Amino acid sequence: MATTHLEYSNEADIALAFRASQMTFKSGYTRPTAFRRHQLEQLWQLVDDNVDQLCEAMYHDLRKPRFESEAMELLMLKQEINDALLRLDEWVKDEKTKPSLANRFGTVCLKRKEPKGTVLIIGAWNYPVSLAFAPLVGVIAAGCTAVIKPSELAPSTAKVISELLPRYLDNNAFHVINGGAHETTKLLAQKWDHIFYTGNGAVARIVMKAAAKHLTSLTLELGGKNPVVIDENTNMTVAAKRVVFGKMMNAGQTCVAPDYVLITAKAEAKFIAALKEALLTMFGENPQSSEDFGRIVNDRHFKRLHKMLTEGKSRDIVIGGQSDESDLYVAPTVIANVERDDILMQDEVFGPLLPLVRVVDVDDAIEFINSMDDPLALYVFSSNKKLIKKVLDSTRSGGVLVNDTVMHVGERTLPFGGIGPSGMGNYRGEFSFLAFTHIRSTMIKDMNPVSEAAMSLRYAPYNSTKIML
């Protein structure tokens, strides 16, 4: 879909961006909270002044509906910045702790919140503005500098980001580098203080290897197959609407999109009827002509989804199933009777195909979830507290949401991140600040004679009665 020509940065640009960011950080220029505050305000302004340009770029890259761009990317980002501005003074404050007995006398213990340093942010294409700028909010709040590498697979957005950022943010502290694997490899060779990567697990392994060379800390925001457990007694109408919402936004290209549904044979027909109704209401008879339904990012991903749709074992396409390569369109599709070893169940779907897998009961659902990699998100629809607790207690995932989908990502009081193959570390709200902050253990002793006397037991000559004390 995207035809924008994105000019890639060259080696000299990469070296310069890294050096400038590193030197700026080392000079202490980004540490004062007044600087951080101003940069956060500038980032807010960048977004606010350029809503049309950013939405148009995302439409061009992904045919992302304007509402989705504004609500899921720009509004969330502005709220994130507002929150950081509101809470910055509280976040940066040293925290006093009460010393334990061995240090009780003449001692102050502090947790100092210090910026980690120079950060590399590597973004992905599916939420191209948010995945470049949401981590940047944390970087700025923490007092770090950064080089951002937006995804080349959303070239219009990458181009706009690289044009706008230097106009609003400090040019010594924050830089944008454009490019693909080659340019990212060059970036990864530098000695960063932290790397924040969003994308797939295969590249995450490359990033981790590069980070290992310099023992650089990492945040990895990855994906996975997010299960939805549907209790047969749940309200199917509401459950279906909420599953369709999370699955079909951005044409299913969302890291926390419901990947597949686990449901009993008894409840399946009712759920399918409710899904049909929800899809019809949201996208009409022909979703291809709906302005509210996006497109697949490129031909490679279209072909991947087409293969999943056509090369599976015997299963029933109960809703949708159409596709149009010339328009990179894949219809919202529900596939029932999907076997557990079907092609749809191998990798993250990352498109508008929703497989329904039959389970005998909740124990069977739990067993299946636990046979797969730990997902980024897990969804349960039920009003049965015991069942909910059982699922939560016996599974693992980055996050879990009961009776809805996706909404937990925007909740700034909760950390967002994966576990194991779905990621490492987290961010959003204060957790973004913490992702780029080193909590420096700080102990300050006085030289008071009373403290000295109280602490003198530790000096040689040792004797065992001292330990008894």
Ligand code: NAD
């Ligand atoms: P992508 O293709 O845009 O790649 C991500 C980044 O990696 C890009 O900036 C790209 O230039 C870089 N890259 C690609 N190949 C590289 C290589 N060989 N060496 C170094 N860098 C390289 O995005 P993607 O990986 O297709 O993203 C989709 C995946 O990301 C899905 O699995 C999705 O679930 C996950 N995701 C996770 C989150 C989250 O917050 N957890 C958000 C969005 C997407």
